Amino acid sequence: MSEEVLVQVEGLSKKFCKDLKTSLLYGVKDLFYSLSGNTSERSLRNKEFWAVKDINFELRRGECLGLIGHNGAGKSTLLKMLNGLINPDAGKITMRGRVGALIELGAGFNPILSGRENIYNNGAVLGFSKKEIDGKVEEIIDFAELREFIDMPVQNYSSGMKVRLGFAVAAQMEPDVLIIDEVLAVGDLGFVLKCFKQIDRILPKTAIVFVSHSMPMVSRICNQIILMDQGEAVFQGTDVGKAIDKYYSRFSDNESSVVFDDGSIEKVEVNLIHEKASSENKILHWGEDLRLQLKLKVKASMEIPVFNIIIMDKEQRPVAILERKYFESRTVEAQNEVEFTITHPNVQLSKGIYFISIAVLKQVNLEPLLRINNLSTFQIVHDEQHWQPFLLKTSYDIVR
Amino acid sequence: MxxxxxxxxxxxxxxxxxxxxxxxSDMYASRFLAKQLAIRDIKxxxxxxxxxxxxAFITPLATAAIWIFLNSSGTLRISDTGIPYPVFAFSGTLLWSIITESINAPMNNTNSARNILSKINFPKEALIITGLYKLLFNSGIKVLLLFVFVFAFGVGFHWTLLLFPLILLAAVLFGTTIGLFLTPLGMLYTDVNRTIGFVLRFVMYATPVVYAVPKDGILKWVMELNPITPIVTVARDALVGGDFHYLLYFSIVVAVCVPLFFIAMVIYRISIPIIVERLSA
Structure with missing residues (x-):
């Protein structure tokens, strides 16, 4: 038996106005319309645009829907509608069960009151009864790891402490539907890990809608995904990896940039060497050899420099560095182009797009001469999508 | 389940x-929230x-002091009010401050909750109930001082004094209802709030706050039309144990306020999503 549908969204749309004065005027009109039942069809008025347009999905218990898209794509507006904070302009949302929202942590805090008092304030806003909070207050204090400071005014807390206290209260919710906005981005590592542990714990019992810009997080917990752009769902489905690829491809600004240059290098160039010469799009299959062609031209003759060839992932995080090579007592002549072939056998990076950055260093003391980010790019193709950067070749043997 | x-x-x-x-049912469900928010704000x-x-009582005390001074120094000749003037003036300014606070309360409370309104879904009724709690708390303190006045000026105890809290409740309900009707529009345009403050300044002089209703003339007509007049008068009559003037009008005002309060609440409830949308867009 499949689990029951907890969230059902049909043809959901919302419009916003670009101009404040006009927006307020429409607000007054809407007030009167809504008092007369709001039955008429809504179309765009002057200076309005669709912030969310025709979104449809269903979410069952135990499922997690990721909402991704660049800033202003309509994700937060969609969340606000799901949470019932604002009404749709078209379409319908049906929510079943208790809805919890991690959109803002620590709502209802009064900075002048103590942490303990604010647990009650925040808990009340989140819909707990006094008895429930009384029963959980010790647990909350322990979870937030703030026992020492719990009777201090919240205004003297660091922002991280406030967030911890807020999450500790929110973590006590046992919702059927949980809506999470970008709140988990703040806080230190220990806190983020704790949050995820908590989310993992409640996931099987809950339908989660998760908004994030952190693709590793999305691919870690989501099993459905909607990629939004200008209010519309440009990709929707269970193929989380594909949506993430599409998301990244929208940021096609991968211009190489010279980060450091002391002027001694005339030119450095790195290119992927293809098996098939016709291949334009720099594709490599997982497990093939990564072969690079490196061209170097220097202004004044010097010993062959050392290369740091760094592989970065889509989020510009360095994931690997290729072994260095010291060419003892060999020089490159000025204005003479030298060409190297660099081979890394059986590349085991997981599926995705990678960038190559290079740092050229003097051989004697590793003094930097030139550093260029995103000098080149390549794509690894594989059947499986993983959010970990490496898929390591592995064999299993049954021993017993 | x-x-x-x-x-x-x-x-x-x-x-x-x-x-x-x-x-x-949302008011009932959010009773803890309302109480908690009231405690939070008061603390x-x-x-x-x-x-x-x-x-809480410095403002009405100061206003009353000015009028007592104007009256006793002979600058202003105020017609006989039938009770010691300090009691008259202080009870008037105090009730007036309670009513104006009640009118402003729904908008102020909604405004200060803007931040949570646009982030968290909770019963909005709680904000209004919180406002009522806070008003009753503040008014309660003021009334204690008023009772001190009553005894200090030798008015003495009358059984009608026991009715005073009920009349106070009516005053708060009256103000909150008016404020609640104005809140949706007031949240969108700040003009509404300014207008309220402006208009109330004039209405005070059309209400028997620091002087009694005149025997004749246009002001008598205006004052007797003003729905705040019966509230202030009846409250004051309860204080001094006099016979109640405008009791019928008072009953009508209260009887009309109760259903209007619930209608205003419903309108408020429907309006909030629209307001949130315009504020946080």
Whole structure:
């Protein structure tokens, strides 16, 4: 038996106005319309645009829907509608069960009151009864790891402490539907890990809608995904990896940039060497050899420099560095182009797009001469999508 | 356990009976929230203050002092009010301050909750109930001082004094209802708030706050039309144990206020999503 549908969204749309004065005027009109039942069809008025347009999905218990898209794509507006904070302009949302929202942590805090008092304030806003909070207050204090400071005014807390206290209260919710906005981005590592542990714990019992810009997080917990752009769902489905690829491809600004240059290098160039010469799009299959062609031209003759060839992932995080090579007592002549072939056998990076950055260093003391980010790019193709950067070749043997 | 189902869509259900029932059940459901928020605000208000509660009655006391001075120095000749003038003036300014506070309360409370309104879904009725709690708390303190006045000026105890809290409740209800009707528009345009402050300044002089209703003339006509007049007068009559003037008008005002309060609450409830949308867009 499949689990029951907890969230059902049909043809959901919302419009916003670009101009404040006009927006307020429409607000007054809407007030009167809504008092007369709001039955008429809504179309765009002057200076309005669709912030969310025709979104449809269903979410069952135990499922997690990721909402991704660049800033202003309509994700937060969609969340606000799901949470019932604002009404749709078209379409319908049906929510079943208790809805919890991690959109803002620590709502209802009064900075002048103590942490303990604010647990009650925040808990009340989140819909707990006094008895429930009384029963959980010790647990909350322990979870937030703030026992020492719990009777201090919240205004003297660091922002991280406030967030911890807020999450500790929110973590006590046992919702059927949980809506999470970008709140988990703040806080230190220990806190983020704790949050995820908590989310993992409640996931099987809950339908989660998760908004994030952190693709590793999305691919870690989501099993459905909607990629939004200008209010519309440009990709929707269970193929989380594909949506993430599409998301990244929208940021096609991968211009190489010279980060450091002391002027001694005339030119450095790195290119992927293809098996098939016709291949334009720099594709490599997982497990093939990564072969690079490196061209170097220097202004004044010097010993062959050392290369740091760094592989970065889509989020510009360095994931690997290729072994260095010291060419003892060999020089490159000025204005003479030298060409190297660099081979890394059986590349085991997981599926995705990678960038190559290079740092050229003097051989004697590793003094930097030139550093260029995103000098080149390549794509690894594989059947499986993983959010970990490496898929390591592995064999299993049954021993017993 | 059956799961509670919520549906969000553009169309509103306009069956008043159902809306009022929902509103009342949300008021009940959010009673802890309302109380907690009231405690939070009251504590927060006084914790960072040395004089604390004294601020609650400094304004009406000062206004009353000015009028008592004007009257006793002979600058202004105020017709006989039938009771010691300090009691008259102080009870008037005090009731007036309670009513104006009540009118402003729904908008102020909604405004200060802007931040959570746009982030968290909770029963909005709680904000209004919180406002009522806070008003009753503040008024309660003021009334204690008023009773001190009553005895200090030798008015003495009358059994009608026991009715005073009920009349106070009516005053708060009256103000809150008016404020509640103005809140949706006032949240969108700040003009509304300014206009309220401006208009109230004039209305005070058309209310028997510091002088009694004149025997004749246009002001008598205006004052007797003003729905705040019966509230102030009846409250004052209860204080001094006199015979009640305008009791009928008072009853009508209260009788009209109660259903209007619930209608205003429903309108408020429907308006909030629209307001949130315009504020946080």
């Amino acid at each position: 059956a799961l509670q189902t919520k549906i969000y869509q553009k169309e509103n259900n306009l069956r008043l009976g159902k809306l009022i029932r929902e509103s009342i 927060g208000q006084y914790r960072q203050s040395y004089l604390g509660l004294i601020w």
